[in-house]
Amino acid sequence: MLIIGSHVSYKNENQLAGCVMETLEYGANAFMFYTGAPQNVLRTPIDDFKTIKALEMMKENNILLENVICHAPYIINLANNSDMEKYQFAMRFLRQEIERCMTLGVRYLVLHPGSATKLDREYAISNIIKALNNVLIPEDNIVILLETMAGKGSECGINLEEIATIIDNVRLKDKVGVCLDTCHLNDSGIDIKEFDAYLEAFDKRIGLKKIGCVHVNDSKNGIASHKDRHENIGYGTIGFENLLNVIYHPLLENVPKILETPYVDREYPPYKFEIQMIKEKKFNPHLYADIIEYYKNK
Ligand code: FE
Ligand code: FE
Ligand code: ZN
Numbered sequence: 001m002l003i004i005g006s007h008v009s010y011k012n013e014n015q016l017a018g019c020v021m022e023t024l025e026y027g028a029n030a031f032m033f034y035t036g037a038p039q040n041v042l043r044t045p046i047d048d049f050k051t052i053k054a055l056e057m058m059k060e061n062n063i064l065l066e067n068v069i070c071h072a073p074y075i076i077n078l079a080n081n082s083d084m085e086k087y088q089f090a091m092r093f094l095r096q097e098i099e100r101c102m103t104l105g106v107r108y109l110v111l112h113p114g115s116a117t118k119l120d121r122e123y124a125i126s127n128i129i130k131a132l133n134n135v136l137i138p139e140d141n142i143v144i145l146l147e148t149m150a151g152k153g154s155e156c157g158i159n160l161e162e163i164a165t166i167i168d169n170v171r172l173k174d175k176v177g178v179c180l181d182t183c184h185l186n187d188s189g190i191d192i193k194e195f196d197a198y199l200e201a202f203d204k205r206i207g208l209k210k211i212g213c214v215h216v217n218d219s220k221n222g223i224a225s226h227k228d229r230h231e232n233i234g235y236g237t238i239g240f241e242n243l244l245n246v247i248y249h250p251l252l253e254n255v256p257k258i259l260e261t262p263y264v265d266r267e268y269p270p271y272k273f274e275i276q277m278i279k280e281k282k283f284n285p286h287l288y289a290d291i292i293e294y295y296k297n298k
Contacts, residue, residue: 003067004247004278005030006259006271012044016054016104023063026271027279030067030256032110032213035100038073041093046103055105067256069145069179069213070101071110078131079114079124079156087127095135098142108212110145110179113157113166124156129169136172145179145212150187150228158188164205177210178202181260182238182246183217183231189224192242199251208251216247216257232261232287233274240283247278264288268295 005028008019016033023031036043058065076094081087094111101109116124132144146166151158157166163178170176182192190198202208218236220229234240247257261270268291277284284290 001029002247002279003030003254003256004028004259004275005032005067005256006261006269006275007032007071009033010035014053015047015050017050017057019068020054020057020061020063024057024061026269027275028271029061029063030069030258031063032069032071032256032258032260034071034073035097036073038071039075041073041075043096043100046100048103051104065105066107068106069108069110069256069258070097070104070106072097072112074112076111077114077117078111078128080117080119081127082117082119087131091131091135094131098135098140098144101142102140107141108143108145108177110147110213112149112155113146113163114155116154116156118154121154121156121162124154125162125165126169128156128166132166132170132176133172136170136175138172140172140175143175143177143212145177147179147215148181148184148188150181150184151189151226152187152228160201160205167206167210177212178206179213179215180211181215181217182243183215183219183236184228186219186223186238187221187225187227191223192238192246195242195246195249199249211252211255214246214252214255214257215260216243217260218243230261232264232270233259233277234283235287240277244278244281248281264291268292 008022008031010033019033076090113128149155149157157163218231218238220231221227273291
């Protein structure tokens, strides 16, 4: 069965239960959330009562906990240790994020590997490895999914080799995996038209069973543009058919597909309508108009 969902917002009012309600609105059976604003590290304590409510709603609606993904805030940078205090803060925050996930029962945590900034890339990657080895402990019931990055600025994790090097050197290997992002892959230089070839190379170097999540996004920019600007499904340079091919790929059947496409007019979430297109396998040329009409009349 297709496992599809989107990024949803986690607000303190209902916490995880709010995420589930939003997911149901979109007709999805998976979701991804940040435990607070993605840009900052302000976090509120988890209310177990809200978590229990979320788990009940999930059970009633066949949303499996294994298809729920948490995304760490993108300001955590494990690659740069030129400011030791910041580096240590990033590790401490990641540790807390792991604890939060485990309190919620969430098994997957997506992480941007980090940015090298002025450091040598190889050294930056060794910092990521050191940080992960520092943070992860054998008792953790979590898999950190390293996201494939577009190569904007000095991002690390922009090709198979960099991701593989991190995984190769993390001691607790069962606690690291990969999150593919189609927009990032495209922008980093992978042709999604040739996705089978990419998967084959991935399988050889890392192993397909390491893929724990796929972010399905179209891209505003061309192959190898190193930009990282997401576009709505079928409206970018990757295109509807190529994205469908990823979403319905038989080798990724059990992997949750998560949309992180932009809101329409910065206001209206596109996910309900994009998920509908994906389920029907039919491109909607009136996507924006349909979304605006729906939310204006709501
Ligand atoms: Fe991400
Ligand atoms: Fe992503
Ligand atoms: Zn992105």
